[in-house]
Amino acid sequence: MRSAGCLPAKNFTNTKRYIVAEPEYADGVATLTVRDIPWTGNIDRIRLDLTNQQDASNFIEFDWIAVGRPAPGASTAALQDVRSTLSNALTAEAQARSTLAAQMRGSYDGSDLEKVTSGLLYQEKTARVTAISAEVKARESLQTQFNDNKAAVSGELSSLTTEQSAQASRIGGLETSLGKKADAAALTSLTQKVEQQGTTLTSQGAALTSLTNRVGQTETGLAGTNEALSGLQSVVTQQGDRITSQGQSITKLTSDLGTTNTALAKKAEAAAVTALTQQVEQNGRDIRSNTDSITSLSNQLVNGQPNRWSRRLYPVQLANAGTVPSFSDVRAVAPTVVDEVADAAKLDFTSAGSYLIALYSCQVKVVADTTITLAPGARVFDDTGAIFVNGVQVAWGNASWNTVSFELKAGWNTVEFLVNQWTGQAYINLGLKLSDKVAEMYSGLGVSALANAAGVLSSNVSQIGNDVVSNSQSITQLRNALTQTDANVASKADQTAMNSLTGRVEKTESGLTAANANITSLKSAVRAGNASGGDLIPNPTFDPAYDQMGFSVVATTAEEVPPGCPYGYAARIASRDHHPNFAAFPATLNDVIEIRALVACGAGTANFNLYVGTAVRPDTSTGAPLMAGGGKSPSATWQRTTWRFKVTQAMVDRGYIRPFLQISQNSPYGTVWFVTDWHMRNVTAAQKVQDTADATAAAVDSLTTTVTQQGNLLTSTGNRTTQLENGLATTNAAVAKKADATAVQDLTNTVTQLGNDLTAANSAITKLTGNLANTDKALAQKADATALATLDTKVTQQGKTLESQSNSLTNLSNSLSQVAADIDASGQIPGNLVVNPSFERGLDGYTGRSTATSVVEVSVPHSGTRALKVDPGNVTPGQYIPFVQGEPMKSGCGSRNPERRRIMARGTTSCGSATLPASRFLSVHTTAVRWGRTGP
Numbered sequence: 001m002r003s004a005g006c007l008p009a010k011n012f013t014n015t016k017r018y019i020v021a022e023p024e025y026a027d028g029v030a031t032l033t034v035r036d037i038p039w040t041g042n043i044d045r046i047r048l049d050l051t052n053q054q055d056a057s058n059f060i061e062f063d064w065i066a067v068g069r070p071a072p073g074a075s076t077a078a079l080q081d082v083r084s085t086l087s088n089a090l091t092a093e094a095q096a097r098s099t100l101a102a103q104m105r106g107s108y109d110g111s112d113l114e115k116v117t118s119g120l121l122y123q124e125k126t127a128r129v130t131a132i133s134a135e136v137k138a139r140e141s142l143q144t145q146f147n148d149n150k151a152a153v154s155g156e157l158s159s160l161t162t163e164q165s166a167q168a169s170r171i172g173g174l175e176t177s178l179g180k181k182a183d184a185a186a187l188t189s190l191t192q193k194v195e196q197q198g199t200t201l202t203s204q205g206a207a208l209t210s211l212t213n214r215v216g217q218t219e220t221g222l223a224g225t226n227e228a229l230s231g232l233q234s235v236v237t238q239q240g241d242r243i244t245s246q247g248q249s250i251t252k253l254t255s256d257l258g259t260t261n262t263a264l265a266k267k268a269e270a271a272a273v274t275a276l277t278q279q280v281e282q283n284g285r286d287i288r289s290n291t292d293s294i295t296s297l298s299n300q301l302v303n304g305q306p307n308r309w310s311r312r313l314y315p316v317q318l319a320n321a322g323t324v325p326s327f328s329d330v331r332a333v334a335p336t337v338v339d340e341v342a343d344a345a346k347l348d349f350t351s352a353g354s355y356l357i358a359l360y361s362c363q364v365k366v367v368a369d370t371t372i373t374l375a376p377g378a379r380v381f382d383d384t385g386a387i388f389v390n391g392v393q394v395a396w397g398n399a400s401w402n403t404v405s406f407e408l409k410a411g412w413n414t415v416e417f418l419v420n421q422w423t424g425q426a427y428i429n430l431g432l433k434l435s436d437k438v439a440e441m442y443s444g445l446g447v448s449a450l451a452n453a454a455g456v457l458s459s460n461v462s463q464i465g466n467d468v469v470s471n472s473q474s475i476t477q478l479r480n481a482l483t484q485t486d487a488n489v490a491s492k493a494d495q496t497a498m499n500s501l502t503g504r505v506e507k508t509e510s511g512l513t514a515a516n517a518n519i520t521s522l523k524s525a526v527r528a529g530n531a532s533g534g535d536l537i538p539n540p541t542f543d544p545a546y547d548q549m550g551f552s553v554v555a556t557t558a559e560e561v562p563p564g565c566p567y568g569y570a571a572r573i574a575s576r577d578h579h580p581n582f583a584a585f586p587a588t589l590n591d592v593i594e595i596r597a598l599v600a601c602g603a604g605t606a607n608f609n610l611y612v613g614t615a616v617r618p619d620t621s622t623g624a625p626l627m628a629g630g631g632k633s634p635s636a637t638w639q640r641t642t643w644r645f646k647v648t649q650a651m652v653d654r655g656y657i658r659p660f661l662q663i664s665q666n667s668p669y670g671t672v673w674f675v676t677d678w679h680m681r682n683v684t685a686a687q688k689v690q691d692t693a694d695a696t697a698a699a700v701d702s703l704t705t706t707v708t709q710q711g712n713l714l715t716s717t718g719n720r721t722t723q724l725e726n727g728l729a730t731t732n733a734a735v736a737k738k739a740d741a742t743a744v745q746d747l748t749n750t751v752t753q754l755g756n757d758l759t760a761a762n763s764a765i766t767k768l769t770g771n772l773a774n775t776d777k778a779l780a781q782k783a784d785a786t787a788l789a790t791l792d793t794k795v796t797q798q799g800k801t802l803e804s805q806s807n808s809l810t811n812l813s814n815s816l817s818q819v820a821a822d823i824d825a826s827g828q829i830p831g832n833l834v835v836n837p838s839f840e841r842g843l844d845g846y847t848g849r850s851t852a853t854s855v856v857e858v859s860v861p862h863s864g865t866r867a868l869k870v871d872p873g874n875v876t877p878g879q880y881i882p883f884v885q886g887e888p889m890k891s892g893c894g895s896r897n898p899e900r901r902r903i904m905a906r907g908t909t910s911c912g913s914a915t916l917p918a919s920r921f922l923s924v925h926t927t928a929v930r931w932g933r934t935g936p
Contacts, residue, residue, distance in 0.1 A: 029063070104181060118645070304443035305340050309347065309360045309436040313337040317355035321383040321422035324396050325357050328545055335359075340443045343435040345376070347417075360428060361416040364438040366408045373405045376431025381403045385419040385428065391657025392710040413442070451679035536585055536680040537659075542569045550581035561674055563599040563637040570676040572602075575669050577611070577662050583882045584656035586835065587647050589842045593686040595659055596642040597678040608632045609662045610643045611707035614654035618880050622658045626649045634671070644683070656880075833881045838864035846877040854879055 016039050023030040101109070106118030116122045146665050283801035304310070312335040318325060341360075349358050374380050377401050386396040387406050390413055394406045408415070417428050497666065539546040551571035554561060561570060571578075595610050613622030630643030651657055659680050665671050758806045775909040835845030839855045852873035855866055868877075883889055 023306065023310075037509075040102075086745045109641050121348070150353065176387050187585055249799075283761065295748055304445040307343045307441050308340045308443040309343060309362050310443040310445045311339055311341050311347075311349070312713070313352050313359045314359070314361040315355075316357045318357070318422075319418050321420065322398055323420055324384055324386050325388065325418045325420040326393075327388075327418070330357055330359070331546065340445060343433050343441065345431075345432055346429050348425075348428055349421070350426045352421070352426060354423040356421050358419045358421060359416060361414065361444065362434070363412060363414055363442050363444040365412050365440040366410060366438050368410050371405055371407045371435070372408060372437055373403065374430050374432070375403045376404060376429040377664045378429060380429050380431075381419055382425050382427050382429075383420055385417055385777065388414075388416040388418065390414050396456070396622075408438070409506045447897070475776065537580075538582060540566045540678050541676050542571050542678075544569060547582075551578065556674070556676070560602050560672070562602060562638065562880065564638050565598070565600070565674075565676065566638075567598070567676045570674040571661070571678075572672065572674055573661055574661060575659060575663070575667075576665055579622060579660040580658070582658075583618075584615040584658040585618075585878065586845055587614065587648060587651040587655060587657045588845065589647055589652045590684075591647045591844075592644060592684045593657075593680065594642065594644045594683045595630065595678075596640065597630075597661075597675050598638055598640055599632055599675050600638045600675055601636060602672040602674055604663075605634055606663050606665035606671035607634065608641070608673050608675075609664060610641060610659070611662045612623065612645070612657050614651050615656040615658060616654055618656055622660065625654070627651075628662070643685075750910065834879060839866045839868050840864045842866075843877055846879055848877050850877060 018034060018035065018037060020032065023032055033927070054060070096394070102119070104119050105116045105121050108118075109115050113121070116125070187196070314330040314333050314335050316329055316333055318329065336356075337352065343362075347360055353357070379397075380401055380403070381397045382399060386393050386399040387404065388394065389406055389408065395404050397404045406415075415434070419426070419428060459473045537549075539549060542548055542551065544553060548571075551573070553569050554572050556565035556568060556570050593612070595612070597610065599608055608631065611626060611628045613626050614624070615622050625648070627645055627648075629645060630641040632639060632641050647657070661673075661675055661678075663669075663671050663673055836843075842855050843849070843853075850873065852871040854869050856869045857865060858867045
């Protein structure tokens with residue numbers, strides 16, 4: 001065996017060569033090693049001359065030839081070293097995780113939190129339970145104290161009223177006796193007492209005003225947090241100290257009958273205030289009714305119908321009756337039936353016919369992991385079916401299977417039955433009602449999938465609008481009545497009615513706040529319903545089973561993908577602009593489009609952006625004008641980006657829009673992003689609803705502020721106290737001039753008796769802290785008309801605000817009515833590719849305009865409420881609709897022709913055309929043209 005040498009020249013010579021002897025073979029294998037080559041220089045080439053006498057029985061086979069290393073085993077050793085290092089690291093990590101798990105939950109390794117008896121989780125749970133129990137006990141104790149005070153006040157007020165009536169009688173007799181005079185000493189003593197009472201009265205008037213404000217604030221905050229309850233307890237304690245002195249103040253107040261008589265001259269009847277009270281009570285009832293309707297509407301929008309299945313029937317024939325159906329079989333196939341059916345032990349659809357696929361689905365909630373076993377005693381599926389839970393197939397069965405089981409995880413689950421119906425009977429025989437085995441069950445369709453749900457939405461919202469309009473009219477009538485009442489009221493109104501009315505207005509404010517919250521909830525529900533359908537991205541999560549839209553797709557478990565992605569696949573983008581290969585969408589002026597995606601940065605520092613471009617046709621490339629939004633800075637954490645924009649005139653002028661993804665970088669590229677859950681939806685209707693709800697919420701907030709201000713303006717106790725002081729000074733002057741000894745003695749005895757009586761009254765008044773509204777029975781019968789006028793102004797403002805709310809809800813009703821009509825019309829032709837086919841939104845979605853066409857309201861509609869009116873001439877409005885070669889297509893329309901005019905639907909060279917007869921027909925006439933499988 002000979003080895004040729006290596007030369008610096010291009011040709012081989014025999015001067016530099018190395019000859020080795022034939023090696024020893026072990027079982028026909030030999031290793032040939034050449035060391036210490038006896039020449040120097042660069043090696044250009046190597047030639048091996050092994051033998052020149054090879055034949056069929058004398059030849060050489062090569063296993064490997066190595067230059068520069070001793071053997072392939074060197075690489076193997078390095079790999080073993082790496083493998084050993086990695087194994088040690090994984091073992092250390094596993095031990096660390098095990099230690100951490102033991103610290104968190106002790107020796108228990110299951111998922112039931114109730115079985116954790118040690119560790120940090122158990123300690124945290126114990127501490128939380130202890131703290132919550134203590135808080136509950138504190139709240140219950142405070143509530144008990146509050147209720148006791150309130151009950152006691154109700155009993156004491158009756159006796160207090162009786163005492164005050166008796167005092168008024170005695171004071172009347174005392175005033176009659178003032179026509180006589182008395183000696184100066186007794187008169188001076190009495191004057192000092194009365195002056196002392198006046199001083200005390202001034203102090204107690206201020207304290208009473210403070211009590212009014214504090215108790216009002218306390219009642220409002222009672223429904224708040226534990227901190228608010230603690231604050232209330234502190235305030236009530238302080239009030240108890242103040243009310244003792246307030247009893248003395250009210251005693252001094254009732255002693256001045258002269259000032260009271262002067263104030264009575266300025267009183268007016270309380271009939272107007274009573275009417276106002278009744279109107280505000282009615283407003284509160286109407287608003288509560290509106291709140292209930294809005295709450296019910298919100299539940300209907302989000303969840304669909306309870307204890308029902310959603311059903312879809314697809315005209316798909318599989319290979320045979322035993323073929324297990326899958327979702328790929330119905331992809332891109334429009335269902336012929338979409339409805340809801342009640343939950344039952346047997347879901348039968350034999351009437352649908354043969355050779356189809358049925359999909360029954362629902363959303364269920366279970367409180368713990370639950371296994372559902374279907375054992376009806378006969379076959380479960382006819383013919384063959386599969387069960388999917390949360391999008392994953394968990395079981396299947398054919399005509400010979402009598403038992404099928406599947407498992408539901410704690411919480412919400414989506415359950416789907418996909419059945420291959422061949423011929424004959426068609427059913428799913430559960431043998432039980434699924435709704436009896438779960439905590440909650442809904443069809444999950446909501447407003448986006450059922451046209452009748454949209455009809456219910458429209459009806460309910462319209463009724464809400466009517467109720468609020470009625471409220472506005474009632475308040476307007478109330479304002480007029482108050483205006484007339486102002487002409488009859490002198491300067492005072494009934495204080496009891498006034499304070500009662502204040503409480504009613506505060507309750508109305510609470511009702512409006514609740515209505516505001518429900519309107520906000522309705523806005524979120526409508527947004528969620530809109531987001532459940534209408535996605536313009538055909539494969540948002542880049543599932544390999546479907547079209548990947550021209551992107552490079554990787555599994556999210558790959559090493560280069562940041563961890564934590566909830567989806568199985570993502571698009572890998574690494575250059576600048578990344579355009580999908582699907583067709584562009586028609587651009588409609590002022591439409592609101594929402595694009596969102598879940599993104600994470602795998603490497604680099606360039607930002608990520610959502611982009612939209614324009615095109616002149618659905619199948620042409622995207623260009624300017626462009627629009628961008630939803631930018632994100634590099635982060636290895638998966639983050640959600642959402643961007644909304646409004647279609648501009650410049651976009652409409654180009655005709656079409658198409659989204660694409662961009663990384664803000666130029667060549668050479670170095671940043672890599674991963675994208676999944678990519679959606680693009682037209683949310684115009686939801687945006688209008690949201691804008692309306694925002695305006696309504698602002699109006700309700702304004703009304704809330706106004707009503708709150710009313711509470712601050714309804715305190716007139718201080719003014720009455722000042723008037724009392726002035727009247728008392730006048731009485732003092734009169735007493736200084738005339739009184740006799742007998743009268744003074746009688747007066748002295750009377751005042752002494754009043755002091756004794758009012759000492760007993762102090763105990764009753766002290767208990768007033770629980771409920772300020774009940775103290776109104778102890779006040780004077782009339783109050784200052786200035787507060788009534790202020791209340792009239794504020795309630796008038798309520799009328800204006802509620803009228804604005806009514807208009808906003810009416811606009812919401814109209815907008816949703818249009819959505820419902822469009823869904824109803826479109827739902828009559830499943831799989832219709834025409835946008836806005838019933839012209840419910842005018843010519844939105846159509847290109848081209850013509851003076852020969854207009855959208856009109858029709859009295860006897862075929863579908864929806866509008867139709868396209870066509871006058872003689874060339875009709876240009878139309879749409880570009882992409883379709884796939886080889887797929888049969890059908891085009892048609894329903895029309896009336898009262899004037900016997902010839903109507904021709906012009907097609908292309910490949911598609912053909914259809915002509916309506918020139919005969920007069922008043923009912924709807926349907927014509928259609930079909931294209932074969934050889935079209936474009």
